[in-house]
Amino acid sequence: MVFVFTFESIGEFGAQVGALFMDFLAHHAHAQHLRCATSLKHFYLEATPERAEDFAQMLSQRLPLSLSFRFVGVEATQISPEWQDHARGCAPIDVLEMRQALEEGRLEPYLRAFVYQDQECATPKQVQAVLEQMADLLKKGESLQVGTSRGVKTLSCTYLEGARVLFLDLASVLSLTRSDSKSAQVLCAFEKPSIIATLKEVFVSEFKSLEICACLPYDFGLALLGHRLLEKDISYLFYKDSLTDHSDLNYTCTTPSIPEQVFSVAKNGLLLPHARAHANHTLEFVAQEAPKEPHLLVYLSFDRPSCLWLYEDTYKQLMTMELATHPSVLIQQLQGNAKGRKLYANYKKAYPELCARLEQEPPTPQLPSANLMDFLAGLARVLGLSDTHDTHAIFTHAKTFLRPKGPHIDFKLTKDPPNLNPAPTLRSALSYTLGGTDAPTMCFGILESLAEFLGNVIYEAHDKFGLNQVYLCGDVFLEKVFLDLCLQYFPKECAQVFPLAHMDY
Numbered sequence: 001m002v003f004v005f006t007f008e009s010i011g012e013f014g015a016q017v018g019a020l021f022m023d024f025l026a027h028h029a030h031a032q033h034l035r036c037a038t039s040l041k042h043f044y045l046e047a048t049p050e051r052a053e054d055f056a057q058m059l060s061q062r063l064p065l066s067l068s069f070r071f072v073g074v075e076a077t078q079i080s081p082e083w084q085d086h087a088r089g090c091a092p093i094d095v096l097e098m099r100q101a102l103e104e105g106r107l108e109p110y111l112r113a114f115v116y117q118d119q120e121c122a123t124p125k126q127v128q129a130v131l132e133q134m135a136d137l138l139k140k141g142e143s144l145q146v147g148t149s150r151g152v153k154t155l156s157c158t159y160l161e162g163a164r165v166l167f168l169d170l171a172s173v174l175s176l177t178r179s180d181s182k183s184a185q186v187l188c189a190f191e192k193p194s195i196i197a198t199l200k201e202v203f204v205s206e207f208k209s210l211e212i213c214a215c216l217p218y219d220f221g222l223a224l225l226g227h228r229l230l231e232k233d234i235s236y237l238f239y240k241d242s243l244t245d246h247s248d249l250n251y252t253c254t255t256p257s258i259p260e261q262v263f264s265v266a267k268n269g270l271l272l273p274h275a276r277a278h279a280n281h282t283l284e285f286v287a288q289e290a291p292k293e294p295h296l297l298v299y300l301s302f303d304r305p306s307c308l309w310l311y312e313d314t315y316k317q318l319m320t321m322e323l324a325t326h327p328s329v330l331i332q333q334l335q336g337n338a339k340g341r342k343l344y345a346n347y348k349k350a351y352p353e354l355c356a357r358l359e360q361e362p363p364t365p366q367l368p369s370a371n372l373m374d375f376l377a378g379l380a381r382v383l384g385l386s387d388t389h390d391t392h393a394i395f396t397h398a399k400t401f402l403r404p405k406g407p408h409i410d411f412k413l414t415k416d417p418p419n420l421n422p423a424p425t426l427r428s429a430l431s432y433t434l435g436g437t438d439a440p441t442m443c444f445g446i447l448e449s450l451a452e453f454l455g456n457v458i459y460e461a462h463d464k465f466g467l468n469q470v471y472l473c474g475d476v477f478l479e480k481v482f483l484d485l486c487l488q489y490f491p492k493e494c495a496q497v498f499p500l501a502h503m504d505y
Contacts, residue, residue, distance in 0.1 A: 002079065003052045005043040006072040011501070013258050015040070017068040017190060020091045020256070024063060027090035029055070037081035044081045062094045064190040067261075067271065092254050093190065098220070102227045105131070110220035112252040131228040134249065139232060147247035149219040149257035154242045159206070163238035164194065164213040168226035172235035173214060176203050183265040192218035193261040196274075196480060198399055210399055213262060221251040264478040266487050270497065272478055277502035282307055283315065285505035286473065295469040296461055298454065300476035301504060302391045305370035308454075310461060318461055319418040321370040325378035325389070327358040329366075334426040347430050354384045373476060375422065376446070383429060385439055395479050397443035406445030407432045411453035448485050455489035462494035473500045 005025070009018050022038040029036035032055070035046040045052060056074060092098075092109045101107075105124040107114055114121045116130040134144060143156040154160065167173045173184045177197040186195055194215040204210050217223040229237070262274040279285035282299060290297055290311065297315070299307040308318040324330050335341045348355040358381065369375065373391040380386040386393035409432070410424035432442060458470055470490065477483050477499070490497060 001047065001049065001052070002077050002081075003045045003047065003074055004077045004079065005045065005056075005074045007041050007043070008070045008072050009041065009068065010070060011068050013068040013191060016256065016258075017066050020093060021063065021066070021069050023088045023091055024093060025059070026084065026088040028058065028062075030087040035083045035085075037084050039081075044077070044079070044083075046083070062096050064093055064095050065185075065188060066190040067186070067193065068191060098223075101220075102223055105224065110254055111224075112254060113250070114221070115250045117248055127224065128228075130249070131225055134225060135228050135232050135234070138229065138237070139234060144249065145242050145244065145247040146221070146225075147250040148222060149253045150260055152242040152245060152247050153239045155237045155239050157234060157237060159208055160238040160240050161208075163240040164215065165207070166222070166226075166237045166239045167214055167216055168230050168235055168237070170216065173197070173216075176200060176236070177212070177214065179214075179265075180267055182267065182269050186263065186265050186269075186271065187214065187216045191258045191261060192216060193263055196262070196264050196478070198480065201400065210396070215260075218260070219253045219257065220255070221249070221253065225249075264480050264483060266480070266483050268487055270483075270487065270499065272472070272483065272499045272503055273501065274478060275502045277505045279505040282505075285502075286315070286471075286500075289473065289500040289502055290471050291469075293469070294465070294467050295471055296458055296467055297471045297473070298458075300372060300474040302373050302475055303371075304474075306372040306474075308457060310465060310467070312465070318457060319413065319420070321372065322368045322419055323370070323372065323375040324422055325369045325374040326361070326366045327378060327381045328361055330378050330382050330422060330426060331355075331358065333423050334430070336423055340423060340427060343427060343430055343434075347434060350434055351384060358382065372420070372450075375420065376450075379425065379429060379446070380443075382426065383433055383442065385443065394443040394446055395481065397439045398447050398481050399479075401440040401444035401481075403441075403444075406441055406443075406448050407437060409446050409449040411449055413457075444481070447482050448489075451482065451485035452489040454486060455491055458495055459491040462491065468494055468496055470495045470497050471500060472497060473503055475504045478503060 007018065009015055018040065022043060025043045026036050026038055029045055034051065034055070037044040045055060047055065098110065101110060105128045107127060114127060121127050121130050137144060138155065138157045141158050143154050146153055146155055170184060170188060173179060173187060174181065177199050179197045183195065186193060192215060194213050196211055197214045198211050199207055217226045264272045264274070277285055277289060279288065282304060286297055286299065294312050297307065297309045297311060306321050309315040310318055324333060331344060335344050376394050377386070377389045377391045380390065380393040385397060410428040412421045412424045413419065414421045429442065429446065432445070461467060477486070487497060
C-alpha cells in the first residue's frame with residue numbers, strides 16, 4: 001500500500017525546515033528498505049499498514065517539533081509517485097540520538113572544530129574537561145565569551161544589564177516563571193525561539209525585572225555546556241551579544257542555524273511574532289500585511305492611533321477614536337453630572353495631595369488622542385498609578401496580579417458617532433480605588449474589562465456583517481497579560497483570531 005504523509009510549511013523558514021525534515025524521512029525510509037518519494041508538502045511511503053504505523057511512531061519519537069513545518073495527517077492513497085531510489089543524507093536532527101550524544105559528551109555528528117582557548121578538543125574526555133573548567137569559572141561569577149551559531153555571546157551566572165535568559169532545561173523555565181506548560185514548550189521547537197515570560201515574584205530582584213526574554217540552548221554547543229551546568233545545579237545563564245569578537249569557546253554546528261525569533265505566546269498556543277514591517281502609516285502597513293477577504297482588524301499600539309476596522313473591499317471604522325488624555329480634562333468629564341461631582345469630592349478628600357497635584361498641572365490640556373493607550377495613561381495618572389504620561393503603566397501593574405479575575409470597570413460607547421465614553425470608566429475606577437482596591441487588582445480589572453468591551457464590539461460587527469475572521473496587530477497584543485484576556489473574551493462562536501506576520505510597523 002502507498003501512504004501519504006501531509007505536511008504544512010509555515011512562515012519565513014517553512015521551506016528551509018521542510019527540506020531538512022523531508023531528507024530525514026527519506027533517509028530513514030531507505031534505512032528500513034522502504035520505497036519513498038517526497039515533494040514540498042507530501043511524503044509517500046510504500047509499506048504494509050503495520051510497517052507504516054511503525055514508521056509514524058519512529059517519527060513521533062525522533063523528529064523535533066517545529067513552528068515552521070507541521071504534520072497534518074497520513075492516509076492511504078491510490079497515487080503512484082516517482083519513487084526515489086537513492087538514499088539521502090540525513091540532517092543531524094534526531095532527538096533521541098542528540099540526547100545520547102549530550103550524555104556522552106560526543107561531538108559527532110553535531111559539531112565540528114570544538115576549540116577552547118585556542119586548543120582543539122576532539123575526544124569526549126577532552127570535551128568533558130573543558131566543560132568542567134567552563135562550569136567552574138561561571139560558578140565563580142566570571143563571564144565567558146562563546147562563539148555560538150548566532151554570534152559571539154557573553155555568558156554569565158550573574159545579572160548582565162540588558163541580557164536575555166538562557167534556561168538550561170524546560171523544568172527550570174516552569175520553576176522560575178509563570179509560563180504555562182503549553183507556552184513554555186514553544187521553546188523546545190526546532191527553531192529554538194525566545195518567548196517573553198513573566199517571572200514568579202520571588203525571583204524578580206535576582207533578574208532585575210518582572211518580565212524576561214527567555215530561550216533554551218539553541219545549538220549543540222550550548223546544549224553541551226548546559227548539560228554540564230545542570231549537574232552543578234546551575235539552571236540558567238544571562239546572555240547578551242559580546243562587545244568583542246574574541247571568544248573563549250568556538251565551535252561549528254553541522255545543523256543550519258535559524259536566526260533568533262521572539263514571540264509572545266497565548267495560553268491557547270497562539271504565537272505573536274515580535275516583528276515589524278517597513279511602512280509609513282497604519283493603512284499602508286495593514287494593506288500589505290492583512291488578507292483581502294472580508295475581516296475585522298484590531299490595531300492597538302502604544303505609540304500610534306488605535307484602529308477598529310471592518311474590511312469589505314476597503315477599510316471602514318467601527319468606532320471613532322477621539323479621547324481625552326489630560327488629567328484635568330478627564331476630571332472635568334467625570335464631573336459632568338451630580339453623581340460624578342459627588343464621587344470626585346469624596347475622592348479629593350481621600351487623596352488630597354494627588355488631586356491637588358493633578359489640578360495644578362498647566363492649564364493648556366493636550367489635544368484629544370486617537371490612541372486608546374493614551375486614554376489609559378491619563379486614567380493611570382488620575383488613579384495615582386503613574387506620575388507621568390506612561391502608556392505602559394497599567395500593563396506593568398497588571399502583570400503582578402496573581403488571581404484569575406479583577407473588578408469590572410465600565411467601558412461604554414457614545415452614539416453617533418460611536419466613540420469611547422470616558423465618564424463611566426472614570427466613575428467605576430475611582431469607586432473601586434475609594435473602596436481600597438490595590439494597584440495590581442485595579443489594573444488587571446481595567447485590562448480585563450477592556451478585553452470584554454472589545455469582544456462585544458467584535459460580536460456586534462460579526463452579527464451585523466457576518467464576518468468570522470479577526471486579525472490582531474500592534475505591539476499592545478504582545479503583552480501576554482492582555483493577549484490572554486482578549487482571547488478569553490473574544491466571542492468564540494464568531495472569531496477566528498489570527499496575528500499578522502509582522503505585528504507592527
